[in-house]
Amino acid sequence: MGISSPGIGSGLDIQGIVAKLVALEKQPLQQLQVKASGLNAKLSAFGQLKSQIANLQDQAAKLASGSNWETMAVTSSNAGAVVGTATSAAAPTSFSMEVGQLARAQSAGSGVFGTGTAPGTGTLKIQLGTWAKGGFTSEDDGTAEFTPGSGSEVSIDITAADDTLAKVAAKINAAGAGVNATVLRDASGERLLVRSSATGEASGFRIQALDDDGNNSDAAGLSRLAFDPQNASNGLSLTLAARDTLATINGVQVKSSNTTFADAIDGVTLTVGQVTTAPVEVNVKRDTAGARNNITAFVDSYNALNNALAEMTKYNPADKSAGTLQGDSTAVGLQSALRQLVGGMGAPGGEFGRLSDLGVQFQADGTLKVDATKLDAAMAKPDALKAFFSADEAGTAADGMAVRIKAFATGMLGVDGMFATKTQSLQGAVKRNASDQERVVERASRREEQLLAQYSRLDANLGKLSALSTYVNQQITMWNKKSDN
Structure with a gap:
């Protein structure tokens, strides 16, 4: 049966003594907890980078898709009367359209x-x-x-x-x-x-x-x-009375059972909204606005990833603070590989050699900046832009820039890619750290039990000695009194 209040017999602060000794035993636990916090921070950081790489992959995929460079746009001089959409099957053209009546139900x-x-x-x-x-x-x-x-x-x-x-x-x-x-x-x-x-x-x-x-x-x-x-x-x-929509395209009459003309012109769908009083001019041309948006979206995605990597790998000598992934070879390698890819050449033999030729240039902090005037001039050559980004030569050096970046990101995000490997490694380290913490706690607990048992025995023995000393002193006092008498 254990002693519920150690120290009563001896007057020693046994609980305080044991607590201090156990604290010494638990000192490695604090280091392990700090290490665990760092490991979890790295896991979170790589999770954030993985998400941003996935976004960069999506943006690169849009630029790598040949069909995205062939989309067509329809503009109208009177959008209230005539609007339209076009597929890549449409040819650049323009025509005049007038609407005489709108379809209705009986x-x-x-x-x-x-x-x-x-x-x-x-x-x-x-x-x-x-x-x-x-x-x-x-x-x-x-x-x-x-x-x-x-x-x-x-x-x-x-x-x-x-x-x-x-x-x-x-x-x-x-x-x-x-x-x-x-x-x-x-x-x-x-x-x-x-x-x-x-x-x-x-x-x-x-x-x-x-x-x-x-x-x-x-x-x-x-x-x-x-x-x-x-x-x-x-x-x-x-x-x-039920009636069809009646209209003319370049003076030729066309009709539709509803307000949509889906096959009057190959690849073009026209929707009318009101009867016209004057001809509506409709133009079908390459959708350079969509392609331009894809380029700027890619730049924004790359910059977000670059800034995240810069923040995670930085070191501030003034206050000796470091980013979550400062000194991490995987993060530093990723940063270097991305800059080489984005700063490299596009498909060889094309009119554009590098992103800078399109007006997309590196800044001192590693981000990209778009020169709107220069990019607008490049957009006037959609076929050359398509070749620069989307040329696909089955994984050769002749691939377009977006094709190479997409392939790079796909490999990193794969089941055997860098992120999966790094995550498994960090998760393993977290698991081992947790086991190490459990062992320290268990060892400290066993040590506490041992110390309490030892000091309890000491306390009991000291209590007995104290009682014996009191008894001896009492006997001596009695003997002294008898001698005096």
């Missing part, structure tokens, strides 16, 4: 029904197609004619006597017939509004009614929801 509405009224029972047959004549086109020269489209006719059964106008609209919407139905309410009652789901002449609709009252074209029962002017069935009244 719309029709019923007469007024009392609120909550059931319009009748039977079957509504809805089909999409094209209307002609009878007010549906500019050639209003006779009875309307409907030409069914390729889609199938959709039948909608209205069989419940209490199917209100709202329920009919819901059934139409659920049928997927290519039209949308809405109930409009005002002070006079309810109306059924039907509209094509898509715009364009071919998205017109016909609604035929098979009315359970036996008459499919009168003004009673389900016939009131029919729309078939070709067969004199006009329960719904036309509010808007």
